[in-house]
Amino acid sequence: MDLRIDEKQAGERVSPATLVSGGAAPAEDGALYEARKQIYPQSVTGTFRRIKWIILAVTLGIYYLLPFVRWDRGPGAPNQAVLVDLEHNRFYFFFIEIWPQEVYYITGLMILAALGLFLMNALAGRVWCGYLCPQTVWTDLFLAIERLAEGDRRERMRKDAGPWNVQRVAEKIVKHSLWLAIAWWTGGAWVLYFNDAPTLVRQLATFHAPAIAYIWIGILTGTTYILAGFMREQVCLYMCPWPRIQAALTDENALNVTYRYDRGEPRMSVKKAKAARTLGGPAGDCVDCGQCVAVCPTGVDIRGGLNMGCIQCGLCIDACDNVMRKIGRPERLIAYDTDVNIQRRLAGLENVFKPVRVRTVLYTVLIVGIFALMAGKMFTRADASLAVIHDRNPLFVTLSTGEIRNGYTVRFANMAPKSRHFVLKVEGLPGSRFEVIGEDKNTSGREDLDIGPDQTRETRLLVFSGTAKPQGNSTPLRFVVTDETGKTVATAKDFFRAP
Amino acid sequence: MANASDPRVDARTGTPTTGHEWDGIAELNTPLPRWWLWTFYITIVWSIAYWIVYPAWPGIAGWTHGMFGWNSRTAVVQDLQELKTMRAAGEAKLSAAKLEDIEKNPELLSIARAQGAAAFANNCAPCHGAGAQGAVGYPNLNDDEWLWGGKLADIQTTLQHGIRWDADKDTRSGAMPAFGKDGTLKADEIKNVAQYVRSLSGLSNEGGADLAKGKKVFADNCAACHGDDGKGNQELGAPNLTDKIWLYGSTTAAIENRVTVGGGGQMPAWGDRLDPTTIKALTVYVHSLGGGK
Numbered sequence: 131m132d133l134r135i136d137e138k139q140a141g142e143r144v145s146p147a148t149l150v151s152g153g154a155a156p157a158e159d160g161a162l163y164e165a166r167k168q169i170y171p172q173s174v175t176g177t178f179r180r181i182k183w184i185i186l187a188v189t190l191g192i193y194y195l196l197p198f199v200r201w202d203r204g205p206g207a208p209n210q211a212v213l214v215d216l217e218h219n220r221f222y223f224f225f226i227e228i229w230p231q232e233v234y235y236i237t238g239l240m241i242l243a244a245l246g247l248f249l250m251n252a253l254a255g256r257v258w259c260g261y262l263c264p265q266t267v268w269t270d271l272f273l274a275i276e277r278l279a280e281g282d283r284r285e286r287m288r289k290d291a292g293p294w295n296v297q298r299v300a301e302k303i304v305k306h307s308l309w310l311a312i313a314w315w316t317g318g319a320w321v322l323y324f325n326d327a328p329t330l331v332r333q334l335a336t337f338h339a340p341a342i343a344y345i346w347i348g349i350l351t352g353t354t355y356i357l358a359g360f361m362r363e364q365v366c367l368y369m370c371p372w373p374r375i376q377a378a379l380t381d382e383n384a385l386n387v388t389y390r391y392d393r394g395e396p397r398m399s400v401k402k403a404k405a406a407r408t409l410g411g412p413a414g415d416c417v418d419c420g421q422c423v424a425v426c427p428t429g430v431d432i433r434g435g436l437n438m439g440c441i442q443c444g445l446c447i448d449a450c451d452n453v454m455r456k457i458g459r460p461e462r463l464i465a466y467d468t469d470v471n472i473q474r475r476l477a478g479l480e481n482v483f484k485p486v487r488v489r490t491v492l493y494t495v496l497i498v499g500i501f502a503l504m505a506g507k508m509f510t511r512a513d514a515s516l517a518v519i520h521d522r523n524p525l526f527v528t529l530s531t532g533e534i535r536n537g538y539t540v541r542f543a544n545m546a547p548k549s550r551h552f553v554l555k556v557e558g559l560p561g562s563r564f565e566v567i568g569e570d571k572n573t574s575g576r577e578d579l580d581i582g583p584d585q586t587r588e589t590r591l592l593v594f595s596g597t598a599k600p601q602g603n604s605t606p607l608r609f610v611v612t613d614e615t616g617k618t619v620a621t622a623k624d625f626f627r628a629p
Numbered sequence: 630m631a632n633a634s635d636p637r638v639d640a641r642t643g644t645p646t647t648g649h650e651w652d653g654i655a656e657l658n659t660p661l662p663r664w665w666l667w668t669f670y671i672t673i674v675w676s677i678a679y680w681i682v683y684p685a686w687p688g689i690a691g692w693t694h695g696m697f698g699w700n701s702r703t704a705v706v707q708d709l710q711e712l713k714t715m716r717a718a719g720e721a722k723l724s725a726a727k728l729e730d731i732e733k734n735p736e737l738l739s740i741a742r743a744q745g746a747a748a749f750a751n752n753c754a755p756c757h758g759a760g761a762q763g764a765v766g767y768p769n770l771n772d773d774e775w776l777w778g779g780k781l782a783d784i785q786t787t788l789q790h791g792i793r794w795d796a797d798k799d800t801r802s803g804a805m806p807a808f809g810k811d812g813t814l815k816a817d818e819i820k821n822v823a824q825y826v827r828s829l830s831g832l833s834n835e836g837g838a839d840l841a842k843g844k845k846v847f848a849d850n851c852a853a854c855h856g857d858d859g860k861g862n863q864e865l866g867a868p869n870l871t872d873k874i875w876l877y878g879s880t881t882a883a884i885e886n887r888v889t890v891g892g893g894g895q896m897p898a899w900g901d902r903l904d905p906t907t908i909k910a911l912t913v914y915v916h917s918l919g920g921g922k
Contacts, residue, residue, distance in 0.1 A: 163666040164659075361664075368662055523760025527771040527919065530872035537771070537919055567917045568732045588739070592919045 168290070169363060169429040171273060172283035172421075176448025185261050186270055194315065197322035201225075204547050206583065214324050220584075226508065229545065231515070238504045242497060247372075249493040251379055253485055254466060255386040259372065260443035265365050268316070268358035269427065272309055279305035283424060309359050310351070317350030363428035366441055373438045380436075383484045387442040388467040389422075389433040392476045400457050415459045422446035422464060432464055513546040516554075516611050516620040518591075525627040534595040534628045540566075541588045542611065542620075544581040551614045552579045556591075558607040559626055561598035566591050593626060600628040716744075724906045728781045731913050738913070745914025748907050752899065761918055765877055766894050771918045774874040777801050778863045779922035785912040791898030792866065800898055803865040808850060809889025822846040823884040829859045829871045835881045866893065 201211035201224055208215060213222040221228040221236075228235055250257040259266060280286050280301045289298055321343045322330055333339035334347075357365055366373060380386070394416035398406065406413035416433070423431050425446060430439040432446050444466075451461040471481045521537035529535055544550050554577040556564050566577050567590040581587050593607070605626040613619045638645050639657055646655040661669075680686065683695040694700075719740040723731070731737045750759065756767045763769030768776060777787050787801060794800040808814040814822070824834045825843025834840060848857065854867040861869035868876060877883050899908060915921070 161660055163661050163663040165663055364662060364664065368665065521760065523758070524762035524769070524771060527762075527769065528873055529772050529920075530774045530869065530874050532873040535771075535919060567919075568735060568738050587735070589735075590742075590917060590919075 166364065167429065169427070170283040170286050171427045171429075171445075172424040172449075173277055174425040174445050174448045174452070176445075176451055178444030178448050182261060182270060182443065182445075186267050189262070189267055190271070194319045197319060197327035203227075207547055208326060210326055212323060213326075216324060227545075229543070231517075232511075235504060235508070238500060242500055242504075245493050245497045245500070248379060249490060249497065251376055252381070252384055252487070252490045252493060255380065255384055256373075256376055256440070256442040259366065259376075259441035260387075263441075265357060265370070266427075266441060266443065268312075268354060269362050271312065272358040273427065275308045275312075276305055279308070306359075309355055313351040313354035313358075314347065316354040317347035320350050321346050363439065366428060367439055377436075377438060381487075381489070382470050383468055383487055385466040385468060385483075386436060387432060387440065387444055387447065387464065388469070388472070389416075389435070389464050390462075390467060390472060390475075391433070392472050394433070394463055415454065415463050417453065417457065419453055421449040421453050425449040436469075512620060513544075514550070514552070514611060514613070514619040515543040515545065516609060516622045517541045517543075518609050518622040518624045520624050520627070526629065528629070529594075534600065534626075536593045536626050538591045538593070538624060539588065540591045540609070541586055542579060542581055543586040544583065547583050549580065549582050552581060552619070553577070553612045554579065554591075555610045555612075556593055556607055557610060559593070559595070559598045559600065559605055562593055562596045562626070564591055564593045595626070595628070600626055603628050719744075720906055723909060728785065728909060728912065731909075732917060738917070741910045741913040742917060744907065744910035745912075748903065748911050749914055752903070753911070756896075761915065768876055769874075770915050771920055772874055773920040773922070774869060774872060775863065775920070775922065776866045776868055776876075779916075779920060781912055781916050781921065783863070784915050784921070785908060787896070788903075788908050788911055788915075789898065789900040792896040793893060794895060794898045797898035797900065801866055803854070803867070804893045805854075805867075805887065805891040807889065807891035809885075810891070814846065814850065814888065818842070818846050819885055819888050822851070823881055823888060826851075826859070826870050826884055827879065827881070830873060830879070832879060 196212050197210065199211040200209050201222075202209055203222070208222060210222065211224050213220075215222065219230045247258055276286070280289060289301075292298075318334065325343070330339060330343065334343065361369075391414075393414065395414040396412060397414050397416040397418040400417055403413040403415070403417070422433065423429070423446075425448070426432070426440075427443065427445070428439045428441055430437050432440060447462065447464045447466075450464040454461050454463055468483075471483075474481065517540070519539045521539075525536070527535045527537070540554075542552060542554075544552070554566075555575065556562070563575065564577070569577060569589075577591075579587065579589075605628070607624050607626050609622040609624065610618055611620040637648055639655060642657065644657045644659065647658045649656045660666075680693070681696060682699075684692055684700055685695065686693045723737060723740055723744070726734070726737050731741050749757075749761065753761070757763055757770055758767070761770035763771075768774075773779065775783065777783060777792065790797045790799040790801065792801040793804065806813065809816075809819050820836065821838045821840070821843035823843070824836070824838035825840050825847050828834060828840055828843075847855075847859070851859075854865050855861055855870055856867075859870040861867045868874075875883070877887055899911075903911070
């Protein structure tokens with residue numbers, strides 16, 4: 131039995147088929163573009179709306195306020211909890227300080243984010259799109275302002291269809307001013323992550339901020355205003371790659387916002403349904419009130435089944451529940467459900483939910499594993515480092531005595547907030563000696579260096595074979611750095627090349 | 630809804646087709662959103678603006694110069710000027726510092742090495758190699774053997790005035806005579822002296838030459854420049870013949886060839902091509918390669 135509704139309704143709002151159904155007479159080869167239909171999402175109350183408000187408040191609160199959180203790192207270091215210090219090549223996140231060569235932590239975060247997205251998708255569909263995506267969150271906020279200024283769906287539709295008047299102009303001015311103010315704050319908060327926030331706020335207030343700050347605020351003001359105010363669902367439909375990827379990643383056991391057509395069809399009015407039920411005939415719960423479509427921010431009809439335009443925000447669930455309560459029918463005609471369950475119910479079987487599947491287990495194991503790896507690396511992170519690069523050309527030099535010499539570029543990093551004394555030794559070739567260019571020649575087999583807090587120092591180092599007779603053309607060497615307490619703080623491996 | 634019986638509408642999806650068909654597969658016509666189409670038109674307008682603002686079209690006697698006369702050549706000149714301004718502070722420090730003090734100061738050393746490496750790559754690498762490793766006839770600047778001296782001052786003089794560079798009156802001069810070519814030494818004398826020279830650094834006697842005779846030839850003809858003990862003379866650019874470094878190779882053939890043909894390599898005088906600070910930086914760079922005295 132196929133109870134799916136006809137195609138006309140299935141794709142009405144977003145399918146390209148609207149080109150024809152939308153009323154514009156196609157030219158011989160069709161129109162060059164598909165005109166966008168303005169969407170007027172209606173306000174709604176309910177569980178999912180409440181969840182969305184909370185997430186909106188929390189995420190935007192973090193975004194706008196985080197730059198002002200302070201974190202003491204001692205003298206000379208910035209005291210902003212989260213700071214991307216491009217000038218000095220450092221990234222600060224509370225107790226974490228990342229140097230450029232540790233960018234793999236960022237890579238790790240990206241991998242975790244991707245796997246997190248996959249896991250969410252395998253469990254409950256487009257959770258990201260519906261609740262967490264910045265495009266969704268800011269659009270939600272802009273829609274709330276639109277309703278505040280111009281009224282709800284019907285009012286806005288009526289006003290937009292009607293003539294211009296003073297009140298309408300005033301409302302539009304209020305709306306766009308508020309939008310621009312929020313957009314400006316969005317850009318303003320963004321630049322605060324790259325500079326000391328209180329200083330920059332003072333500079334911005336007195337128009338003394340660097341030009342780059344104004345440029346970035348301008349760019350983000352523009353993108354926020356345009357994307358959240360005007361582009362809205364177009365971003366999800368035409369710009370974002372995730373819907374396509376998501377469609378390829380989902381499976382039949384993933385929960386999705388689903389119209390339970392096994393319960394809803396055939397659609398009929400409340401009165402007719404009551405009559406049909408008394409006679410024992412088929413009667414669906416869907417009264418075709420269109421509330422699910424009216425509240426949808428992307429203009430989708432969820433009753434058409436899974437749709438690329440659906441961001442699964444759950445607002446249609448709230449809208450439908452409100453109607454079901456009024457007509458005295460059970461809630462969740464639209465709900466987080468799976469196609470498998472619809473087929474099972476139609477066959478008279480119990481619902482099954484399988485959150486534990488190969489893919490969810492795999493994603494969870496990977497997430498936990500990568501997180502543990504990163505955390506382990508982070509907490510055993512050295513506060514000093516040593517990088518050694520062997521001269522590429524020439525690989526070795528024969529001296530007048532027949533002795534062999536190798537050259538290296540050595541870079542020490544003192545990642546601690548205090549000045550330190552390092553001692554370098556080179557191991558692996560007994561009988562050899564080494565020199566650092568610019569330092570006094572010594573025969574003690576060690577080199578002493580003082581390096582300031584949070585600084586690096588690069589030197590050129592020469593290893594002489596001395597009395598050693600290197601076997602073969604490559605002998606492994608170990609460069610060892612100890613601090614004033616004699617503890618080894620960094621090592622590096624390289625080779626001594628010989629003819 | 631499009632009429633499903635219309636041949637220009639795909640029956641399955643209800644989407645109009647472009648009418649193009651290959652082997653029964655029709656192409657669906659799914660138009661772009663309007664804003665995207667406009668974005669496309671704007672890029673066309675943008676490209677026309679580009680022709681007007683920037684140099685674009687070639688002509689018979691020139692090209693269109695654009696509104697602001699921008700071109701990549703003047704941009705490079707401007708960039709170089711900016712680079713010079715940026716480097717001015719370091720350059721001034723380097724210029725004021727005494728040659729001997731630069732290597733002791735980590736900051737000056739890093740400036741000198743950076744500038745020296747760049748100047749070396751541009752001017753010296755074609756002969757001496759990218760890593761200053763040299764080649765046959767072109768000295769390796771990494772090792773500790775110096776024809777004309779390896780102290781900072783010696784290296785600076787060599788850079789400034791060149792070697793056998795007659796255009797510079799202060800150039801280093803002194804050349805190996807062509808003993809064989811001009812008939813000073815006969816073939817067997819050359820053979821004997823070549824093997825004697827090899828023996829100075831412990832190399833084997835090839836071809837059964839008479840080393841005693843070779844020693845005599847050396848004392849009469851070579852010792853004036855290379856010294857009685859063969860350790861060379863940096864005043865004359867005469868190499869030390871007792872060590873392991875051979876500019877032209879240590880084979881019998883290579884040594885006999887040197888004795889027969891003589892002469893020596895040339896190096897340009899850089900004093901009139903590079904400014905004094907660059908020469909200073911190059912001096913420190915070459916010295917700090919590891920062989921500097």
